[in-house]
Amino acid sequence: MSRASRRTVGSLAVMVLIVGAYFVSRGDADGLLEDLPTGGTSTAAITRDRVEASDLEAGSTQLERLDVAELDDAPGYEREQFGQRWADIDRNGCDQRNDTLRAGASEGKVTTKPGTHDCVVLEATIEDPYTGREIAFVKGENTVDIDHIVPLSRAWQQGAAQWDEDRREEFANTPENLVAVDASANRSKGDSGPEEWLPEAGRCMYVVQWIDVKTTYELAVTAAEKNVLEGELEACEGSAE
Incomplete structure (x- = not known):
């Protein structure tokens, strides 16, 4: 194969990779992305x-x-x-908001207010089921909703x-x-x-x-x-x- 032919084949291969990457990023390739x-x-x-x-x-x-x-x-x-x-x-001596925060927190990643019988959650790492991410909860900040x-x-x-x-x-x-x-x-x-x-x-x-x-x-x-x-x-x- 001549040098010019090899350059042509190489250019075509690069184009194929670029086009393929474009469609993958858009989710147009079968089976790659769901709805x-x-x-x-x-x-x-x-x-x-x-x-x-x-x-x-x-x-x-x-x-x-x-x-x-x-x-x-x-x-x-x-x-x-x-x-x-x-x-x-x-x-159980604790309101449903704090019960729900504890239920949604990663094991061992909850800090409660002293003197509240481990009820009032001050900080926690919440495993959010809606986004699949962990969220840092701090009481008084608007990062987590019930x-x-x-x-x-x-x-x-x-x-x-x-x-x-x-x-x-x-x-x-x-x-x-x-x-x-x-x-x-x-x-x-x-x-x-x-x-x-x-x-x-x-x-x-x-x-x-x-x-x-x-x-x-x-x-x-x-x-x-x-x-x-x-x-x-x-x-x-x-x-x-």
């Missing part, structure tokens, strides 16, 4: 968390049993309708408006509906349902928990909400253990 998150601004690929196959099966069964109805435009929603913020409903997986206003429109005050306070403080997460991720979610927003990471567990809370409290789902949940459960089957 992007519904909410948030990240363009990172979604890595679906591994969950038990039995959890997915249970979630699918529960979802089929939920009532399907459009959001009820019930008037009167206010946060106060759901009782005391961070009540101690499990009677999210209601099924938002209170959403619950109000799907059945909670008919509950009594005790039932609503229980719902607002039950550990099954609370999680410590990145503050910006939580605020991008707002009061959205899964048809409008899903986390970057931890989607499988998120939809399983969403369905479980809806089932426990007999809350309805919209048709669009159900459709997205069904799709996510199906997508999670490949990551099931």
Whole structure:
């Protein structure tokens, strides 16, 4: 092969590498990137968390049993309708906010306020299920929020408006509906349902928990909400253990 031919072949090879890298970075190559998150601004690929196959099966069964109805435009929603913020409903001497912070912290990475029986969390390293990152929590700083997986206003429109005050306070403080997460991720979610927003990471567990809370409290789902949940459960089957 002549020197000119070798230069031509070399140039073509470089072009192929550049074009290939471009499409990989865009996620256009088959199998390299999965669908992007519904909410948030990240363009990172979604890595679906591994969950038990039995959890997915249970979630699918529960979802089929939920009532399907459009959001009820019930008037009167206010946060106060759901009782005391961070009540101690499990009677362990610590409010649900601090219980949730400890539950979401990395083992051994929690500092509590002296004299509070290890209740009030001053600092912690939070394992955020919504972004897949560790977050440094310091009391008084706005780095970590306690999210209601099924938002209170959403619950109000799907059945909670008919509950009594005790039932609503229980719902607002039950550990099954609370999680410590990145503050910006939580605020991008707002009061959205899964048809409008899903986390970057931890989607499988998120939809399983969403369905479980809806089932426990007999809350309805919209048709669009159900459709997205069904799709996510199906997508999670490949990551099931």
